[in-house]
Amino acid sequence: MSISIKDMLANAKTIAVVGLSDKPERASYQVAKYMQNAGYRIIPVNPMLKEVLGETAVASLRDITEPIDIVDIFRRAEDVPPIVDEAITMGAKAIWMQLGIINAQAAARANEAGLDVVMDKCIKVEHALLQD
Helix, strand or coil, X not given: CCCCHHHHXXXXXXXXEECCCCCCCCHHHHHHHHXXXXXXXXXXXXXXXXXXXXEECECCHHHCCCCCCEEEECCCHHHHHHHHHXXXXXXXXXXXXXXXXXXXXXXXXXXXXXXXXXXXXXXXXXXXXXXX
């Protein structure tokens, strides 16, 4: 990673959350709501949903027409490579694989394309730690 987590979060405005659930008890919902409350624009990426947290959901990253700073991934590690490919194509600045999600090949591909990568960390936890 060429940028610190602190700098990544300080410079980001828009986060696409891949696999965001509309169920309040799910980690993806809680994390996205926290980041939204912290001032970030959240774009839900889930083909099964129309709206989450007051934002219109999109089926895939390909459907997003505005710049994305961070692609936050709540999907199984084996599902990450095509998400990274879409993130590269759309010009996202960073890939964030949530806690427990590790895909070294996808991370390397993202790095080679110039994206910053965070793996196996929770964006909510990291953001909260920086607030102290």
